[in-house]
Amino acid sequence: MTLERVPTGIPGFDELCEGGLLRDRTYLVSGTSGSGKTVFAMQYIVNGIVTYNEPGIFVATEERPQHIREHFSVFGWELEKYEDENMLAIVDATSTKIGLPSDERYIDVRPFDTRSLIDQMITIQDEIGAERAALDSTTAIGFSVQDPARFRVELLKIATTMEILGLTSLLTCEIVDAAGDKISRFGVENFVTEGTIVLYYTRSENVRVRSLEIFKLRGSNHSKKIHPFEIMENGIVVHSREEVYSEI
Ligand SMILES: Nc1ncnc2c1ncn2[C@@H]1O[C@H](COP(=O)(O)OP(=O)(O)O)[C@@H](O)[C@H]1O
Ligand SMILES: [Mg+2]
Secondary structure, eight states, rough: OOOOEEEETTTGGGGGGTTTTTOOOOEEEEEEEESHHHHHHHHHHHHHHHHHHHOOEESSSSSOHHHHHHHHTTTOOOHHHHHHHEEEEEEEETTTOOOOOOOOEEOSSSSSOOOHHHHHHEEEEEEOSSSSSEEOOOHHHHHOOOOOOHHHHHHHHHHHHHHHTEEEEEEEOSSSTTSSSSSSSSSSSSGSSSSSEEEEEEEETTTEEEEEEEETTTTTOOSSSSEEEEEEEEEEETTTOOOOOOOO
16 A cells, blocks of 8 residues: 655655655654744645645744744745635734734634634635645643643644644644754654654854754654755755764
8 A cells, every 4th residue: 555645845855755744644843943843834835835736724823924924925935825815824823822913814712722723724624625734833832731641632632633634734843952852842742743853953163054854754764864954045955865964
């Protein structure tokens, strides 16, 4: 049996994992602040829309949708246009958190409520028929839920709903120290996902270097190496033929 692959379309990435992610599965993208998680997640959604004609849902818990639209326009991504075409839905899960009014089309209530997010996704599914989703980030939800055991259950509900809705999804997770072995913030995020991609932003002498590792990817014979990547004018480019060696 061959499993259907969903190419991320991120240059250099899909060849590290037999052509892409497995359809209807949920994956974790972990990394420290500034490591490129939001760019990776949105590039996956945008490539789905532009290259593969697959509508996408982006749930923003940390950055306001208007800022997201503005920041990503520099990469040439026309988010507002995709929204108008019903190819993209951005869920504003930030504004209400900080008590600000929001005139976004899709708003999530506060305090965080899994049921409401799930209902929102079902509504969006009826409207745009998405194939891909990104939740950026799980960490904000983890802080609002607080108890790790409950957080794990809530995340499992979200991930399972996404899978049942036919979505292939990325959940981002902000870790504090990439040098350690901790690949998730609350130690539970990686248990509800089928795979984990870790983004590193490490200092080497007086420069910072970006690299990426496919830590786990169930059902895939993936690269076990750490590959450098760059954020260029059109987004992330992974140097799949190069490796990063640690300095001992
Ligand atoms: N147009 C751009 N060109 C090059 N690098 C960029 C561009 N836009 C953002 N970046 C880089 O991406 C970083 C932010 O990445 P982001 O995905 O928001 O990180 P994270 O979500 O992991 O905190 C910025 O700090 C900057 O270094
Ligand atoms: Mg981010």
